[in-house]
Amino acid sequence: MLKSIFERAGYLQVMTASSGEEAIKLISGKMPDMIITDVMMPGMDGFELLQEIREISKVPVLMLTAKGEAEDRFAGFELGADDYLVKPFLPKELLLRVEAILKRVYPEENRQIELEYVMVDLDKAEVIREGKSISLTAKEYGILLKLAENAGRIVTIGALCQNACGEIWQGYETTLMTHIRHLREKIEKDPSAPVSLVTVKGLGYKLIVK
Amino acid sequence: MLKSIFERAGYLQVMTASSGEEAIKLISGKMPDMIITDVMMPGMDGFELLQEIREISKVPVLMLTAKGEAEDRFAGFELGADDYLVKPFLPKELLLRVEAILKRVYPEENRQIELEYVMVDLDKAEVIREGKSISLTAKEYGILLKLAENAGRIVTIGALCQNACGEIWQGYETTLMTHIRHLREKIEKDPSAPVSLVTVKGLGYKLIVK
DNA sequence: AGTTCACCTTGAGATTACCTTGAGATTTTC
DNA sequence: GAAAATCTCAAGGTAATCTCAAGGTGAACT
Numbered sequence: 001m002l003k004s005i006f007e008r009a010g011y012l013q014v015m016t017a018s019s020g021e022e023a024i025k026l027i028s029g030k031m032p033d034m035i036i037t038d039v040m041m042p043g044m045d046g047f048e049l050l051q052e053i054r055e056i057s058k059v060p061v062l063m064l065t066a067k068g069e070a071e072d073r074f075a076g077f078e079l080g081a082d083d084y085l086v087k088p089f090l091p092k093e094l095l096l097r098v099e100a101i102l103k104r105v106y107p108e109e110n111r112q113i114e115l116e117y118v119m120v121d122l123d124k125a126e127v128i129r130e131g132k133s134i135s136l137t138a139k140e141y142g143i144l145l146k147l148a149e150n151a152g153r154i155v156t157i158g159a160l161c162q163n164a165c166g167e168i169w170q171g172y173e174t175t176l177m178t179h180i181r182h183l184r185e186k187i188e189k190d191p192s193a194p195v196s197l198v199t200v201k202g203l204g205y206k207l208i209v210k
Numbered sequence: 211m212l213k214s215i216f217e218r219a220g221y222l223q224v225m226t227a228s229s230g231e232e233a234i235k236l237i238s239g240k241m242p243d244m245i246i247t248d249v250m251m252p253g254m255d256g257f258e259l260l261q262e263i264r265e266i267s268k269v270p271v272l273m274l275t276a277k278g279e280a281e282d283r284f285a286g287f288e289l290g291a292d293d294y295l296v297k298p299f300l301p302k303e304l305l306l307r308v309e310a311i312l313k314r315v316y317p318e319e320n321r322q323i324e325l326e327y328v329m330v331d332l333d334k335a336e337v338i339r340e341g342k343s344i345s346l347t348a349k350e351y352g353i354l355l356k357l358a359e360n361a362g363r364i365v366t367i368g369a370l371c372q373n374a375c376g377e378i379w380q381g382y383e384t385t386l387m388t389h390i391r392h393l394r395e396k397i398e399k400d401p402s403a404p405v406s407l408v409t410v411k412g413l414g415y416k417l418i419v420k
Numbered sequence: 421a422g423t424t425c426a427c428c429t430t431g432a433g434a435t436t437a438c439c440t441t442g443a444g445a446t447t448t449t450c
Numbered sequence: 451g452a453a454a455a456t457c458t459c460a461a462g463g464t465a466a467t468c469t470c471a472a473g474g475t476g477a478a479c480t
């Protein structure tokens with residue numbers, strides 16, 4: 001039923017699972033932008049599912065509770081649910097809440113960052129340099145995004161690797177370095193003397209924005 | 211009533227307004243971190259207030275609606291409310307929702323420490339001294355972090371060494387000393403007469419914060 | 421005053437973390 | 451299925467950082 005509500009509302013990629021275990025399997029393949037789950041389910045219940053999800057991701061989760069499970073709301077919020085909805089509900093209400101959450105979690109304003117020598121457009125994944133646009137590759141984009149989210153702050157090499165290649169990142173450091181190099185060639189005037197993407201020896205990297 | 215709920219929950223700065231007009235006046239002085247408003251109010255109602263707020267700020271807004279105003283929720287979300295809550299509600303429910311919103315909107319604060327002569331920014335691993343920033347090296351950062359975590363308390367030389375070089379730290383004391391020296395050169399006015407990173411003879415060191 | 425002890429100060433060599441480049445592997449695109 | 455783009459990884463190089471030792475200082479105690 002949920003699938004049909006969302007597809008009619010224009011959401012293009014809706015996946016469904018008929019149990020918590022199935023859901024885990026599904027999202028370990030590809031993490032969706034948002035998850036909606038019932039609390040009462042056969043086998044693994046909604047809270048257990050939420051807990052497992054939170055161990056691997058911060059993806060927003062909306063929980064559906066039956067009437068009279070008021071206390072459950074607290075349990076859900078405390079485990080890190082983003083919202084809950086009491087059944088029965090109007091389709092429109094669900095859609096509005098989902099929209100609100102998506103807008104909150106993935107703000108789509110054109111995220112532009114001004115660096116010393118270039119502008120970075122995170123939505124288009126490109127660098128504007130002297131009027132010309134240079135596109136970023138997937139890995140470069142991922143790394144730059146992570147740095148931009150923590151603009152000014154130090155981001156550890158571990159965090160960047162994890163962001164680029166997943167949980168097991170030991171041994172990836174050397175590759176990360178070359179991505180950093182390529183990024184610098186795109187955003188710095190002199191890539192060997194960086195002023196925007198600065199290295200903090202022994203700690204990590206940081207992005208200096210104007 | 212809301213004010214007392216929040217103050218008892220540990221929120222230190224709670225402002226109240228008895229009408230929409232008063233609220234506008236209040237926030238144009240100092241924008242709060244979050245706003246909670248009723249929908250039904252004499253004079254300007256909650257939606258009008260929300261609209262005016264959105265013209266000047268993206269501050270998160272939680273709306274309180276009376277039962278039976280189900281349709282109002284939609285209006286609120288569409289205008290950019292961050293959440294709503296149906297009256298009557300439990301104080302705990304309100305607190306959980308507010309906490310959820312605040313955590314979403316203000317993910318983390320900057321860990322800054324004010325010392326006698328300088329500010330220390332732990333996220334950037336740098337010292338701000340007379341407007342200029344001096345960066346810390348990895349070891350210096352590690353030591354200062356440990357001291358900052360125990361600000362005001364004595365930290366033994368053993369604890370600091372362990373933090374810097376691992377379990378087997380015997381014989382490292384002399385090296386620690388030079389790191390301390392370098393730190394003092396960055397954070398003290400006169401490194402030879404320290405007032406922020408003080409040595410406690412025979413016991414260890416301690417960081418005096420303002 | 422002299423001795424001791426704990427900590428300070430400085431410089432120079434050793435180390436390590438990071439840089440740079442190129443070339444092969446992999447993925448994407450047409 | 452071939453070409454192009456992108457990713458990965460290794461080898462050699464460099465400079466900032468770390469380490470350590472030698473000499474110094476001042477307080478406490480005899």
